[in-house]
Amino acid sequence: MPNFRSGTHVVGVTVSGTTITVTVDGKQYLSTSVASLPSQVLAAFTGATGGLNDMHAVSGVSVSSGATVLPPPGGGWSYNGSAGMWGADTRLTPAAKSQNGSVVYPVAVQTNGLQVQFNMQIGGGSGADGMTFALLNTSTATTAVGAGGSSLGFGGLSGVAAAFDTHAVTGYPSSNFAGIATGLVKAGELKFAGTVSEIPPLRTGTHNVEVTVTGSVLTVYLDGVQVLQKTVTMPAKALLAFTGANGGLTDIHAIRNVAISAP
Numbered sequence: 001m002p003n004f005r006s007g008t009h010v011v012g013v014t015v016s017g018t019t020i021t022v023t024v025d026g027k028q029y030l031s032t033s034v035a036s037l038p039s040q041v042l043a044a045f046t047g048a049t050g051g052l053n054d055m056h057a058v059s060g061v062s063v064s065s066g067a068t069v070l071p072p073p074g075g076g077w078s079y080n081g082s083a084g085m086w087g088a089d090t091r092l093t094p095a096a097k098s099q100n101g102s103v104v105y106p107v108a109v110q111t112n113g114l115q116v117q118f119n120m121q122i123g124g125g126s127g128a129d130g131m132t133f134a135l136l137n138t139s140t141a142t143t144a145v146g147a148g149g150s151s152l153g154f155g156g157l158s159g160v161a162a163a164f165d166t167h168a169v170t171g172y173p174s175s176n177f178a179g180i181a182t183g184l185v186k187a188g189e190l191k192f193a194g195t196v197s198e199i200p201p202l203r204t205g206t207h208n209v210e211v212t213v214t215g216s217v218l219t220v221y222l223d224g225v226q227v228l229q230k231t232v233t234m235p236a237k238a239l240l241a242f243t244g245a246n247g248g249l250t251d252i253h254a255i256r257n258v259a260i261s262a263p
Contacts, residue, residue, distance in 0.1 A: 001029060005054065010226065012115070014261065016069070026117070026210045026224040062214050064113040064263050070105060072258035073242065078104045081145040081153070083244075092153065092244030092253040095125035100148035100245035108138045108237040109262035114213040116240070118258040122166055123203045128249030130202075132181065133211055134161035135238035142239065149247030150188050154181060157243075160232050162211050162220045163190065166202050167249060173197050180218055180230045193230040203251065 002009060002025055012023040018037045022030040043063055047056035071077075073090040082093045083101030093099040116133060130152045136144070136159035147155035150169045154161045161181045168175035171189045179195035199222055200207065210221040213234065220228040240260065244253030 008059075010221070014067075014115075024224075025226075026208060026221040060214075062113065062212075067113070067115075067261045067263055068109070070109070070240070070260040070262060072260070073103045073255065076106065078106055078142040080104065080143050083242075086252075086254055089121075089254050089256040090242065090258075092131055092242060092255070093246050093251070095246075095250045095252045097246060097248060097250055098148060099250075100145055100151075100153040100243070102145045102153055102241050102243040104136070104140075104142045104144065104239055104241040106142045106239070108239055111135055111213045111234050111236060111238050112215055113263040114211075115261045116209075116211045116259070118209055118242075119206050119256045120164065120202075120209050121206045121254045121256070122164070122251050124252040125246070125250030127175075127203065128167040128251055129245050129247050130163060130165035130167065131242065131244035131253040131255075132161035132163045133209065134241040134243055135159050135213070135235065136241050137235050138237055138239060140239055146243055146245075147187070148245040151184070151190060151245060152181075153243030153245040155184050155188070155190055157241075158183075159238060160218060160234060161243070162209070162218070162228070163192070164202055164209075166251065167247075176202055178220060178222060178227055180220065180228055180232060182232055193232050194228055196227045199227055206256075 014021045019033045081101035082099040092101045132154045146153045146157040163179045163181045173195050174197040177197040179192040181190040183191045185191045212219045216234040
């Protein structure tokens, strides 16, 4: 476990049936069935000191009841462009030039209280361009695919996206960054509400991503660490999507172990 007496930690507790799951800083540590769990409860926080002492505080609390667990891609999602199944995973692009794909859930969900986790794998090619998890305006066609290359399959679509880019172009901070995209600056260049380059190499290994929405605040965690948090123009309801793209360079962009909870 992380050192609880060092810094601030993000704790998540979810209940499904009688199974309670606990995450700390985006990583799952416990998931166990409690047969005696009642169907209705009073939610509470408790703390204590004894012969030794500490301050125990909570902040940024969000509690929701009656959340809906959405099926992961492969179950009722629309696959578009170069996107397709890759074994049990979803591959947004193969390692080939000029590929862009999307998978879109066809039913709009409420954004406030949304929690999304997935594993992301980028690599196997020459290094381009990146992928997103997007919240699209409900007027978007479920068959939509945004512009390719440095637009990451999101450019031209209306909404907000957590973007993961592996190829630098003019206007982008580096060849390895995460950002919150809100549209286009111009063709081939996404507009970002915020970016961060001090993150692990996206093209190395598999990375865990968590995206949460509280009101109009979108928060992004990468490998259990909060890397971005921005207030954006957030639609009250959205179509959830994953997008990815290659331009002149190539990579496989794949997702797996997707877990989505929506109010």
